[in-house]
Amino acid sequence: MSAAAGSNGKTAAAAKPKLAIFGAASCGGCDVAIVNIHEHIVDVANAFDIVLWPTVMDGKYSDIEAMADHEITITLVSGSMRTDETVHLAKLLRRKSKFVVSFGSCASEGCIPGLANLSSRKEILDTAYSTTSTDNPDGIRPIWEFQAPEGVLHLPEFEPVLRTLDQVVDVDYTIPGCPPESNQIWAALEAVVKALNGTGPLPPKGAVLGAGESTVCDECARKRDVKKISKFVRVQQVAHFDPEICLLEQGLPCNGPATRNGCGALCPAVSAPCIGCYGAAEGVIDYGARLMAAYASVVEAMKPEEIDKVLDGIPDPAGQFYRFSLAGSLLRSGRSAWQNDGE
Amino acid sequence: MERITIDPVTRLEGHGKIEIFLDPDGEVANAYFQIPELRGFERFCVGRPVEEMPTLTNRICGVCPEAHHMAAAKAADAVYHVDPPRAGKLLRELLYSAFYVTDHTTHFYALGGPDFVVGPDAPAAERNILGVLAKVGMEVGGKVIEARRNGHHVIEMIGGRKIHPATAVPGGMTQGITEEQRAEIEKIGRWSIEFAQFSLGIFDQIVLGNDAYKEMVLSDGYTHRTYYMGMVDPNNKINFYDGKVSIMSPDGERVGTYAPAEYRDWIAEHVEPWTYLKFPYLKKVGWKGFVDGTDSGVYCATPLSRLNVADGMATPLAQAAYERFYETLAPKPESGGKRIVHHRLATHWARLIEMLYAAERMVELATDPEITSPNVRTLPTEKPTEGVGTVEAPRGTLTHHYWTDERGILTAVNLVVGTTNNYAPMAMSVKKAAQSLIHKGTIVHQGLLNRVEMAFRLYDPCFGCATHSLPGEMPLQVAIRNSDGEVIELLKQNC
Numbered sequence: 156m157s158a159a160a161g162s163n164g165k166t167a168a169a170a171k172p173k174l175a176i177f178g179a180a181s182c183g184g185c186d187v188a189i190v191n192i193h194e195h196i197v198d199v200a201n202a203f204d205i206v207l208w209p210t211v212m213d214g215k216y217s218d219i220e221a222m223a224d225h226e227i228t229i230t231l232v233s234g235s236m237r238t239d240e241t242v243h244l245a246k247l248l249r250r251k252s253k254f255v256v257s258f259g260s261c262a263s264e265g266c267i268p269g270l271a272n273l274s275s276r277k278e279i280l281d282t283a284y285s286t287t288s289t290d291n292p293d294g295i296r297p298i299w300e301f302q303a304p305e306g307v308l309h310l311p312e313f314e315p316v317l318r319t320l321d322q323v324v325d326v327d328y329t330i331p332g333c334p335p336e337s338n339q340i341w342a343a344l345e346a347v348v349k350a351l352n353g354t355g356p357l358p359p360k361g362a363v364l365g366a367g368e369s370t371v372c373d374e375c376a377r378k379r380d381v382k383k384i385s386k387f388v389r390v391q392q393v394a395h396f397d398p399e400i401c402l403l404e405q406g407l408p409c410n411g412p413a414t415r416n417g418c419g420a421l422c423p424a425v426s427a428p429c430i431g432c433y434g435a436a437e438g439v440i441d442y443g444a445r446l447m448a449a450y451a452s453v454v455e456a457m458k459p460e461e462i463d464k465v466l467d468g469i470p471d472p473a474g475q476f477y478r479f480s481l482a483g484s485l486l487r488s489g490r491s492a493w494q495n496d497g498e
Numbered sequence: 499m500e501r502i503t504i505d506p507v508t509r510l511e512g513h514g515k516i517e518i519f520l521d522p523d524g525e526v527a528n529a530y531f532q533i534p535e536l537r538g539f540e541r542f543c544v545g546r547p548v549e550e551m552p553t554l555t556n557r558i559c560g561v562c563p564e565a566h567h568m569a570a571a572k573a574a575d576a577v578y579h580v581d582p583p584r585a586g587k588l589l590r591e592l593l594y595s596a597f598y599v600t601d602h603t604t605h606f607y608a609l610g611g612p613d614f615v616v617g618p619d620a621p622a623a624e625r626n627i628l629g630v631l632a633k634v635g636m637e638v639g640g641k642v643i644e645a646r647r648n649g650h651h652v653i654e655m656i657g658g659r660k661i662h663p664a665t666a667v668p669g670g671m672t673q674g675i676t677e678e679q680r681a682e683i684e685k686i687g688r689w690s691i692e693f694a695q696f697s698l699g700i701f702d703q704i705v706l707g708n709d710a711y712k713e714m715v716l717s718d719g720y721t722h723r724t725y726y727m728g729m730v731d732p733n734n735k736i737n738f739y740d741g742k743v744s745i746m747s748p749d750g751e752r753v754g755t756y757a758p759a760e761y762r763d764w765i766a767e768h769v770e771p772w773t774y775l776k777f778p779y780l781k782k783v784g785w786k787g788f789v790d791g792t793d794s795g796v797y798c799a800t801p802l803s804r805l806n807v808a809d810g811m812a813t814p815l816a817q818a819a820y821e822r823f824y825e826t827l828a829p830k831p832e833s834g835g836k837r838i839v840h841h842r843l844a845t846h847w848a849r850l851i852e853m854l855y856a857a858e859r860m861v862e863l864a865t866d867p868e869i870t871s872p873n874v875r876t877l878p879t880e881k882p883t884e885g886v887g888t889v890e891a892p893r894g895t896l897t898h899h900y901w902t903d904e905r906g907i908l909t910a911v912n913l914v915v916g917t918t919n920n921y922a923p924m925a926m927s928v929k930k931a932a933q934s935l936i937h938k939g940t941i942v943h944q945g946l947l948n949r950v951e952m953a954f955r956l957y958d959p960c961f962g963c964a965t966h967s968l969p970g971e972m973p974l975q976v977a978i979r980n981s982d983g984e985v986i987e988l989l990k991q992n993c
Contacts, residue, residue, distance in 0.1 A: 268539075396672075
């Protein structure tokens with residue numbers, strides 16, 4: 156991409172707003188989703204001087220360090236804060252950028268890896284280095300500063316808890332999703348380009364870009380009859396789900412009612428429940444609390460044994476209600492465990 | 499002791515870092531390749547319902563989520579002792595074949611291929627997808643974009659989403675495909691066969707038609723004699739979705755072929771305190787450190803490994819390409835065993851042969867009379883216990899192993915992921931590159947970076963699985979230290 160930007164000549168490149176794309180602890184899916192805007196990637200290269208995108212193109216951190224504060228117009232940060240190095244880089248990019256966008260679920264709410272906050276750092280390391288196929292009789296663990304025979308080797312410190320980007324630096328905008336759908340990424344970038352051109356409004360600070368303002372249910376094609384259910388089921392207990400009726404009304408715990416729309420309700424369309432990857436719907440303060448309220452409203456159970464039966468269908472409440480949002484949730488699992496060191 | 503740090507990361511976590519130490523004579527004393535990140539899936543998946551594993555473990559890697567999705571679904575099948583209906587398995591394999599075409603396309607054109615297509619001596623800034631387009635033309639660029647778009651479209655049709663699919667569940671798939679979708683997939687499959695042949699043609703023209711490149715492929719600096727691993731069908735032909743795992747010795751002798759559930763009899767993982775990633779090795783041979791040869795348990799699991807392990811390809815065009823590959827690079831077996839290619843750069847060629855196989859397999863599957871059957875799921879009837887699921891991920895054999903309680907809630911999880919298999923060979927390739935370019939304290943600066951970079955890229959390392967960087971684009975920082983530990987040279991790329 157640097158070549159494309161450079162091919163327009165140095166002067167043109169210098170006049171363009173600078174864009175940085177940085178992945179902290181992530182799976183790379185956010186980067187693949189950006190690449191999947193296909194031909195539009197050329198539009199992005201034309202609109203911006205891409206100063207950093209280490210997963211895809213050349214770019215030097217030393218150049219970022221050398222930049223003036225706020226010299227980068229926009230930085231997209233995907234991934235969560237898992238080691239002291241990610242935290243350092245997030246702070247550096249914040250300082251150098253006018254706008255910081257929390258890109259995707261990991262940065263915004265912790266995503267699946269945020270479930271690590273249910274365990275202590277010791278439990279996570281002990282598990283990883285003593286699994287059934289691990290040959291580790293001496294109980295070796297990674298050491299941040301290891302004295303090898305030839306010299307000292309450094310590793311970034313695995314922090315006691317995983318944190319979201321906004322628990323580390325100030326965030327201007329959020330693009331939700333795991334990963335964000337490519338059409339939405341392009342829509343968000345296009346809006347930003349217009350704002351920078353002066354042909355469109357600048358979104359207010361804190362805005363959620365590239366998503367809707369209601370819930371997945373609102374864009375789901377399945378029919379709802381506001382029917383009550385007497386129990387939840389698990390996918391392996393039911394041979395066939397009606398392709399046209401709401402999955403929740405068929406007893407499958409679907410996260411649609413609490414989840415922000417924008418994905419196109421892709422999962423329910425293939426008979427898979429929404430798992431909540433677009434995060435909390437507009438105005439929702441706590442994702443899990445909203446989902447619990449939504450479930451409570453469809454459940455018909457009065458007697459204790461009926462309630463027990465209902466709960467059997469949700470064998471992992473922490474995962475069901477905070478699958479993507481634990482680290483960033485009101486439970487503040489991130490903050491409290493951080494303060495207590497989690498050990 | 500002098501020290502050279504190739505830090506793929508200045509302060510950037512999650513990529514990789516190489517420390518090269520020199521002895522007082524200025525020769526390489528040792529090289530360490532560090533992976534500086536862990537996320538801890540094996541811990542935090544405990545307590546989750548097993549049917550969620552195909553979607554939870556997608557998030558291990560956004561480059562190859564399809565591989566984790568399938569390995570997890572197969573492990574969940576095994577936990578419930580349930581065999582999906584034939585149509586369910588065909589659909590999973592169809593999604594997986596489309597993924598292989600897409601993934602290998604990305605690697606050849608955007609990540610690893612630029613080294614060859616643009617040229618290993620071209621400036622690093624040109625060795626990227628744009629450099630490839632400049633050399634082969636925008637028309638080809640359009641085809642590459644079309645191939646990736648096609649592949650993701652098929653993945654979305656069957657899996658519901660382009661990245662992180664949603665439809666594989668214990669016992670099969672949530673739903674089948676329509677005749678209309680099938681016809682579109684068949685068409686894309688046929689287009690993909692042509693595209694794979696076209697890509698092999700480019701390789702022929704640019705690499706095989708150039709003596710300097712050919713010489714480099716065959717050079718000792720890029721040669722390692724290790725064991726090889728790959729999944730095969732009952733006829734010892736490559737299969738990506740299902741089969742047994744086979745091991746080939748460096749001499750071309752088949753060491754053994756095992757059912758995935760027996761993986762612990764065959765492999766173990768070594769731990770070093772200076773890195774977050776473990777080093778798998780062949781248990782029966784043993785961990786002897788970062789060395790190659792028959793006495794070392796180090797093995798490799800890549801497209802080249804799979805060709806070396808297999809007796810051939812299960813589809814006709816890919817089989818012809820396979821024959822040509824060995825006739826060109828290893829016309830005769832070294833010692834009466836199977837023909838083996840140890841030249842690591844040939845991995846790029848092997849990848850294109852696999853792309854052709856995956857495309858042909860797409861068409862086979864899309865034209866199977868059962869592929870549109872709505873009978874894609876078998877309900878489990880037995881109590882869940884323990885299960886292993888293995889697929890051949892593009893970057894190596896991928897194994898998920900789960901234990902659950904009687905409700906199907908996970909009590910333990912073990913994962914041996916694709917790229918991890920190749921961690922030790924990659925570390926060795928780095929050391930070898932360093933040893934051949936550093937003598938008496940004299941360092942070939944750019945040459946060293948190029949060599950190290952190319953040595954990495956052929957493995958298509960995807961530390962999304964281990965960490966997060968996209969395959970082939972590993973930022974590198976090399977610090978070279980003297981015997982007092984002072985940095986005498988700092989070389990950087992992509993960071």
